Amino acid sequence: MSSVQQNILISGTGGQGVLAAGEFLSDALFRKGYEVMFGRSYGAEARGGSCRSEVMVSDSEINDLQFEHSDVLLALSLPAFKKFVGVAKPGSLILVDSEVMEEAGRVRGDVEMMGVPARQISLRLGNPIVANMVLLGALARRSETVNLELLKDAVRANMRPSMQEINLRALDEGYGSV
Amino acid sequence: MLEPGRHLTLGNVACAEGALRAGCRFFAGYPITPASEISHHLSAELPKVGGVFLQMEDEIASMSSVIGASWAGAKAMTATSGPGYSLMQENIGYAHMTETPLVVVNVQRSGPSTGQSTDPSQQDIYQARYGAHGDYEVIAISPWSVQEMFDLTVRAFNLAEAYRTPVMLMSDGLVAHIQEKLVVPEKVEVVDRRKPTSKSSTPWGTDDPSLVPEMPAFGEGHRLLVTGSTHRPDGMRIVTPQYHQMTVYRIRDKILNAEPKIRDIHRVQMEDAEVAVLSFGASARPSLEAVNQARGEGIKAGLFRLKTIWPFPEEDVSALADQVDAVIVVEMNFGKLVREVERVACGRTKVVSLGKIGGQLHMAREVLEAIRGAAA
Amino acid sequence: MKSLYYYRDRYVRAQPTAFCPGCGGGIILQCFLRAIDDLGIDKDRILAVSGIGCSAWIPSPYFDGDTLHTTHGRAIAFATGAKAFNPDLTTVVFTGDGDGAGIGGNHLIHAARRNIDLKVFLVNNFSYAMTGGQIAPTTLHGETTVTSPYGNPESPFDITQLVKAAGATYVAKWSTYHVVELTNAMKEALQHKGFSFIEILSQCPTQQRRVFNLRGALESLPPRILEMFGESTYVRGRPGKTGYLYAVPKGDVKETLIQAEALEGVKARIVDHIGFGQVVRVETKQPEVTREKLGGLSSVGGVADHLEKKIEVGLFERSERPEFTESLRAIMRKAKGE
Helix, strand or coil: CCCCCEEEEEEEECCCCHHHHHHHHHHHHHHCCCEEEEEECCHHHHCCCEEEEEEEEECCCCCCCCCCCEEEEEECCHHHHHHHHHHEEEEEEEEEEHHHHHHHCCCCCCCEEEEECHHHHHHHHCCHHHHHHHHHHHHHHHCCCCCHHHHHHHHHHHCCHHHHHHHHHHHHHHHHHC | CCCCEEEEEEHHHHHHHHHHHHCCCEEEECCCCCCHHHHHHHHHHHHHHCCEEEECCCHHHHHHHHHHHHHCCCCEEEEECHHHHHHHHHHHHHHHHHCCCEEEEEEEEECCCCCEEEEECCCCHHHHHHCCCCCCCCEEECCCCHHHHHHHHHHHHHHHHHHCCEEEEEEEHHHHHCEEEEEECCCCCCCCCCCCCCCCCCCCCCCCCCCCCCCCCCCCCCCCEEECCCECCCCCECCCHHHHHHHHHHHHHHHHHCHHHHCCEEEECCCCCCEEEEECHHHHHHHHHHHHHHHHCCCCEEEEEECEEECCCHHHHHHHHHHCCEEEEEECCCCCHHHHHHHHHCCCCEEEEEECCCCCCCCHHHHHHHHHHHHC | CCCHHHHHHHHECCCCCCCCCCCCHHHHHHHHHHHHHHHCCCHHHEEEEECCCHHHHCCCCCECCEEEECCCCCHHHHHHHHHHHCCCCEEEEEEEHHHHHHHCHHHHHHHHHHCCCEEEEEEECCCECCCCCECCCCCCCCCCECCECCCCCCCCCCHHHHHHHHCCCEEEEEECCCHHHHHHHHHHHHHCCCCEEEEEECCCHHHHHHHCCCCCCHHHHHHHHHHHHHHCEEECCCCCCCCEEEEEECCCHHHHHHHHHCCCCEEEEEEEECCCEEEEEEEECCHHHHHHHHHHCCCEEEEEECCCCCEEEEEEEECCCCCHHHHHHHHHHHHCCC
16 A cells, blocks of 8 residues: 555444454554554443444554544444544545445445445344454455455454354455445 | 564553563552553553552552552552542652652543543643642653553653652553554663662662662661651651751752753754644644644654653753744643743744644644744 | 560650650550560561551651651551552551541541451541541530531541441450550451451540540549540440449539439449540449439439440451452462462
């Protein structure tokens, strides 16, 4: 990638694995040698309501740390989508759960908005918790920075063995879904 | 503990790791956002190295027990945020008066009061300087990255031990709560406590030009008289004007005399700078970005970052006032440290306050605008 | 028996002390020195921690071991840090009722809950004495102080019960009247593994004059207050002295004494009583008959039996449960995988 900083925002409702997705993504990029800044909702802020993971990635030092606009926005829930859709830069990418997109409608015409059947796939795989991984898989397909193998390495390195298979499959399915 | 090498690490974890490597063997704290992860990490790691982790009933007790442990011989630390920091102030004053080495980490959050409990600020820098009652000189240092959460925690312990004084690590909710690169070195330089060799020592007086007395510990037969009251060099309470002046001036002067060594300024592109951005902690990050962007526009901007906030580096800031046409002070508060800059600059340069509250770090573009304005 | 010089020369750093004449602080220091001397504890292994107030001056500067004279109310928290880091220190805390149960009450109950091996001697003189005799959390209801000129509207803590309920594993209560029992209790506390607490009722001739409404020459007060502590306490678990009644005067206590003395088969004298103030103590072999007769006297406002409004002293708790610094060491072994 170029030295331009890329800001990725992952959002959803508490319990949807938003923070875990941020951690996997950050770890995957960091392993690759990128400079990474990972911030997230904390404490009282993360209780109830929407939560977020902010991942900044660059191949040079990151110093503009206040997350202002996203280059990529991932949204797993309707409230999170509504809360964060305004953060997306004009012309940027939004990957959103298909069901959420259906409900929300295409509220912004100035961005590239794609539905990913994350929830649907996760249910088919047997656990809604992996919807986050489906979205990350889709991101890997669309992004030059994030690639599927890196994410898989991060899963293998950080996840307990019993959970690896379903998460790896979720990544693959997400990758294939867009 | 993390292995030496490159890690994607939370700021608070880096702080705890730095403490462990500096020789911290006692931590007491009370849960508070955004400082709690320091406790989490140390509760797991300290016992592995024979250290003690205590969760106390409040921040007053935390600070108290850290002082008690320090006198029992421990390198000791606590970590908190604004509300807890306020509660600790009385005993921070006690630590100054008794010359107790210890480290207080203040992960600053946005106040007053509960305020924005999860959001960062740099609003407590005067509380660090003047928070306790009475006269004293404090050492306060401020990290701007996860790496410095590690490096400056080590330095905080070293300063505390070298000068037998409480040291404030003025972090903030941003640096504490982001994960970014931490390179753990193979070896860190550690300063250990100077202990007396004989029992006839005066734990609160010295002929040494450093003015820093040697420090015995409890249980070593020194029959110590540790007191927050004005005392003689042997510790005996005596509240005459002469002893008060002698004691309190020495406690001040041991810090002021060492100021050149405590001073720590990070300069970027300052050699030919005409506009300086003076900042510290997290807000120096977008400041640097803005300086780089301004240079791209042909503006001779530079970053003048205080890693040591207190004692305030008057000499260098004074020289800065002579060098540049404008100093923009970037800080996450109403504009606080700017007062010191104005005081030292004494009208010799234009001083611009770029304070910001609301729990958000400055955007680089905000700082850039100020640089453009100052350069115009 | 060892002389006072023996203790002074071995254990006392400075003299004369700054205590007011007749203060209980000297008695308590003496009991402590006898306790450690009897047990043969090396003073260089003892850390004495104190806060702010008259109680704080008992060890600092007078005790010639390690002393840590801290901020108001925080002695137990300071001591917790020192003891947790170096469990080999015999760590004692001298605190007061204001210091320990007022401003420092939270630390007191939490230290008891942790069962950390501190020996806490809480000197209860029923007021904030050093600052001028204000209401303390121990001042009895109705008593006059400089901040309760119309009588204390508050009611006191029972600190002993509070600390016991909070989980202390050794709890006793004595007074400066009970020097032998107090010395023995301190020895027991010093030998007990766990949070050990002794509440010590102590005389303050300077402030209790007002608190207990005592009239008389200043030099007469110390023994009078000591006698009052003796009169107003009973030892837990020991059969109380029966055959005593207290006639509470309506007006002048001397009038009550004259009327009571006139009764048949009784011995009467004026005593100071913590709960009632000056009363006439009436000794009798026929309590029922005497009670009725006393009640009929014109100068008597009420009759109390030998236990009414008295303070129970003695041993309140002695038990075992995991001690905090030992638990911390167990955690270290676990963390190291030993």
